[in-house]
Amino acid sequence: MARMLDDDELRAYIALVAAGDLMQRSVAAQLSEHELSTLQFSILATLLAHPDGLRMRDLAERMVISRSGLTYQITQLEIRGFVVRTASTDDDRGVEVQLAEPGRERVRAAFPGHLELVRGVFLDVVEPGQIAPLRATLEQVVDKLRARPLAKRSVGGSD
Amino acid sequence: MARMLDDDELRAYIALVAAGDLMQRSVAAQLSEHELSTLQFSILATLLAHPDGLRMRDLAERMVISRSGLTYQITQLEIRGFVVRTASTDDDRGVEVQLAEPGRERVRAAFPGHLELVRGVFLDVVEPGQIAPLRATLEQVVDKLRARPLAKRSVGGSD
DNA sequence: CCTCAGTTATTCCAATTTGAACGAAATGGA
DNA sequence: TCCATTTCGTTCAAATTGGAATAACTGAGG
Helix, strand or coil, X not given: CCCCCCHHHHHHHHHHHHHHHHHHHHHHHHHHCCCXXXXXXXXXXXXXXXXXXXXXXXXXXXHCCCHHHXXXXXXXXXXXXXXXXXXXXXXXXXXXXEECHHHHHHHHHHHHHHHHHHHHHHHCCCCHHHHHHHHHHHHHHHHHHHHCCCCCCCCCCCC | CCCCCCHHHHHHHHHHHHHHHHHHHHHHHHHHCCCCCHHXXXXXXXXXXXXXXXEHHHHHHHHCCCHHHHHXXXXXXXXXXXXXXXXXXXXXXXXXXXXXXXXHHHHHHHHHHHHHHHHHHHHCCCCHHHHHHHHHHHHHHHHHHHXXXXXXXXXXCCC
């Protein structure tokens, strides 16, 4: 089990992790000009697409972060007036989060530069014809990773 | 400036970030079985390839983390007996880090599972013939990102 | 030898993030 | 209805991370 990786394989793996990491950092640097972290930008952008608001639970799931982590971020965003918390109408435990006007303005202000960066470092680098196959490949990897219970090995665990 | 992204482009970008992030998390989960973070694993693996040890400064640069962050991690690893700090011979300010035997054993124990995971979620998912072009594309993106001064835009800065 | 700028590693502090624990509320079965 | 189980959002403690400040050291010139 676990044959050694050949050079292409190893480099492909390293490049994938590095590309994701560097992309993340570049985006973070760009968004910092608007005083937003990548997570905050994702939250605001998601809320922008959901004018009716989202439950904390659903938002945490979409962002793939813990609920406590979301509580922290929403608190920060609320302090800055970017979002508003509202009690759920049907479920008294629930909390709905909505984008407030300042938050809408902020995310709109950040979007153009964000797109420009993504285009400059990624889309314009890849041959136009390569985008679709690349996307397909990456999505396969994502699906595969999502299917995994995060590398938990209940079977045959040689723990 | 900043035309809108079409569907393939947007999905490719999202998939890249998601793939990198999920890969990172999966690797983290797998390595946690050996009580190592991905950063710690990278540090130990790097030291494994440098039997003579490395300067703190050089190691921080390779890991692409701050020096204070490296100080913290090396302290943790030293407490656990995985690495050893030694004063530089030529520069009294310098500190060399070397892999200790327990660290060597630990990283060796973690490697097979690591390779297996990478193979399972990434390399075996991608068509064999797609590996090389994928690697090439990703490396182009990495190069492009590395060349950037982290998205600093001195021009037009309305700060 | 002394001074001054530059470098190195560390310490300190603020910001994030997660998991566990918690209180409140919903849900299902007897 | 009553009680056990789940779910929801928050609070708390612990770990990690980067940036600023700091102490020690190097090298070049006086």
